[in-house]
Amino acid sequence: MALLEVRDLKVDFVRRGERPFTAVDGVSFDVEPGQTVGLVGESGCGKSVTSLAIMRLLARRGNKVSGSVRFEGTDLLKLSDKDMRDRRGRDLGMVFQDPLSSLNPVIPIGLQITEVLERHRGMSRKAATVEATDLLDKVGIPDPSRRLSEYPHQLSGGMRQRALIAIALACRPRLLIADEPTTALDVTIQAQILALLRELVQDTGTALIMITHDLGVVAGLCDEVNVLYGGKIVERAQRHQLFAEPRHPYTHGLLASIPRLDAGRGEKLVPIRGSVSDNIPWDHGCAFAPRCPNALPVCREVQPQLAPDQGGLLRCHNPVRPAVAAGGGAR
């Protein structure tokens, strides 16, 4: 049994007098203990809403969540609020994109860590403080005992993100969800944080769901990658497979449109035409069809289903052929 089993997760945002908007449209995936799974896509693809739905952090009103999220066999969506609070922070940790807005600005860093330890691990304030110093040290914050009494605004962006990771790890959760943890940071700081996450996954055996728009981050970190488009998974593959032979025209297009540091200069980028606003609804065919270079008439009529493909999953009527995808036959 997998550690986390997400089955047919669907999130509709409902507003009175408007048609409901389906942000996440039947997403299913598993996370094994110690595994790092990536959810990749551009803004509006539903990757963050997926993570918030798993953590049950979506607002109580204005949305409808269906499907199931089984964590070690228990459906998190069916838990009472109190039981969910016990799990959050203890079994499941979360790291958000913007550390300044997810830390409490009027409470010292130390207290924000000891709070978790006291609540979930029943530690005394004294023991919790010792543990918090240890945690800050582990995530690479220099002079941790002094930093405990400082407020978030006194830390730099990278240090804040480290503090947030320390809070998320305080109870040694078995699953950590990181939602764009490095997007707000500079590249040299991003490299530090990614190295830290990689190390933590190796040392503690924590499973990690990495949510990002940056395919470069995924390439260095994830075991398995799910590419989302319009609220659905359009492709899933092992990391090496995905980058060597992207099968979905969207994945292929994304890879072709990123300037690569190690590529020859003067090669033109191949953009994906149009923008997300050109999408058609999934029940009219494939949402990506209007932007897709491979689109066939069938793509605007029949909704493609997620089907096994080369050891992964693929949702496409007319996938990219391997030889083309490898750009001259690397394989």
Next chain:
Amino acid sequence: MTRPAGDVLLEVSDLKVHFPIKSGVVFDRTVGHVYAVDGVDLSIRRGETYGLVGESGCGKSTLGRAILRLSEPTAGSVVFDGTDVAKLKGEELRKARRRMQMIFQDPLSSLDPRQSVESILLEGMHAHGLDKDKEATQRRLRQLLSAVGLPETSLRKYPHEFSGGQRQRIGIARALAVEPDLIVADEPVSALDVSVQAQVVNLLEDLQDQLGLTYVVIAHDLAVVRHISDRIGVMYLGALVEETDADSLYREPLHPYTRALLSAIPVPDPQVEDTREQILLAGDLPSPANPPSGCRFHTRCPWKQASLCDTDRPQLREIGGGHRVACHYAEDIRDGRIQPHEVKAELVELTGALNPDLGPPDVGTSAEIL
């Protein structure tokens, strides 16, 4: 400069932009300065794309704004096609601005939400008296829109009716409307989704080919900058640390900071990611209000040596082939005569910016380096 003078469109010498830090309620005392740009020399040739990279707070945007004199330089000169822009005043400055335009990062906040696209495009032309002939103006508007790939129907629309990529196209058309020679683009694609970024990058390249524009592209994403630029300047804490053409910057980065920056950028290829060596920098960027003594990078530099680094500020010097580096030990690092070592992360005092009495941060003893 060794290049022929006629070839150079823009020459920046010893440019400094310092922002005062004010304190006090009744008397606005100046208690210190943020050394945003602190002595930059560079020259940009006509028709080339010059990329400025660096992390947040390195002064790259301030430098870009000072070139257009949107920020007032504290010292130094910005010679644009023979005239020192830093010394121009009033009407002369206004007229000079026709030839230098800017593209901003966030297209939504840099376009007036209550102006139609037509009015946005016409405003600059009107200010410079380029809209005298009504028919020619209409022709020009249509031409601008088609140049940036927007339909003619866009003229009557407002910025909120467009997607992010289209808005950035409007921003580009607005800059082009007055037929500038130089365009400073400050993070032109970083607010856009990856799939749309490539569209805008290609558009900028096409426009340069057609119109012979000169670009200064400012960005934190070295991959984008390397793709679009002919030459690249890397900035750290208000100064250029390395400058060379785009290919040799990737092939042979000489400044330790450039090396770390390049190795930190994730490459979307697992095979590269698994095998390449990363240089992880310790700690954070020091405060530009209180820059370290000597070489500004020495507090985080894995190649720091016992002498010179923490006492003498290295000048940008040419070490062959137009490759300029500000490092005392560039040749030794290139030839592998000195090796990187472990650096201990230091605390960076964010509050230190407001406290000028605070000395430079403790840099550690030379014993721990040797």
